[in-house]
Amino acid sequence: MLLVALLAPPIGLTALAASLPQSGPSPIETGMDLNARTLSRQIHEDGAEATVRTLDTHRAWPRLRRAVAAGWDGWIELVPDLITHTDDATARQLRTALRQALPRNPHAVLSVLDPGNGPLLGAGAVCTPHGMPARWAHDSVRAISAEHDIHLTHQVNDCLAALSASTVATGRANSGT
Numbered sequence: 001m002l003l004v005a006l007l008a009p010p011i012g013l014t015a016l017a018a019s020l021p022q023s024g025p026s027p028i029e030t031g032m033d034l035n036a037r038t039l040s041r042q043i044h045e046d047g048a049e050a051t052v053r054t055l056d057t058h059r060a061w062p063r064l065r066r067a068v069a070a071g072w073d074g075w076i077e078l079v080p081d082l083i084t085h086t087d088d089a090t091a092r093q094l095r096t097a098l099r100q101a102l103p104r105n106p107h108a109v110l111s112v113l114d115p116g117n118g119p120l121l122g123a124g125a126v127c128t129p130h131g132m133p134a135r136w137a138h139d140s141v142r143a144i145s146a147e148h149d150i151h152l153t154h155q156v157n158d159c160l161a162a163l164s165a166s167t168v169a170t171g172r173a174n175s176g177t
Helices: 002-021 036-046 048-055 061-069 079-083 086-103 106-112 134-144 149-169
Strands: none
Touching: 036 048, 036 086, 048 061, 048 079, 061 086, 061 106, 086 106, 106 149, 134 149
16 A cells, blocks of 8 residues: 555656647657758758658758757758759758848858859849848858868858848848957
8 A cells, every 4th residue: 555655646747748748849740750861861862852852841940940050060960952842931040040040050151152142042143131020130240251171162251241141231230249
C-alpha cells in the first residue's frame, strides 16, 4: 500500500502532463524529419525539385524559413538549390528569411548570393530593407562591412551598394550609426 501511495503522485502528474497541449512545432510541421543534413541529403539524392514538392506536401516551409532567418549556416546553404524550384511567393519568403539573417550571419548569407547580382538571389534582391525594421539596415551594413573574405568581394560590394541605394531612395541619410 505504501508503494501505491508513493507512486500515485508521479503517475498522476505524468497523466496530467500527457493530456496538456504540446508546445513546439505544430503536427503539420513534424510530418517529416526536417534538419539541414537530411534536407541536404534529400536534395542530393532526389533533386531539388522533388525536395521542394516534399516541403510543400509536409508544409515544412515555415520551419525552414525560421531556421534560415535565425542565420543557421546549414539551412542558409540550402536556399540556392531550393529557391529556383519554388513559386514566386515562396521565393519572396526565402529572400525575406535571408534578409533577416544578414545581420546575424553575413558570411553565410553573402556566400549564397549570386556574384552576378541576379534577380533571384542577387544583392539587389536580398540586401534591401523592404519589410525590415528601421535598425536592420544599420546592423546589416555593420555586419557586411566586417566581412573580409576575398571570395565574397563582389557580394559585399553589391550588398553595400544596394543598401546605400535604398537609403538614398528612402531619403534617410546613411550616417553610419
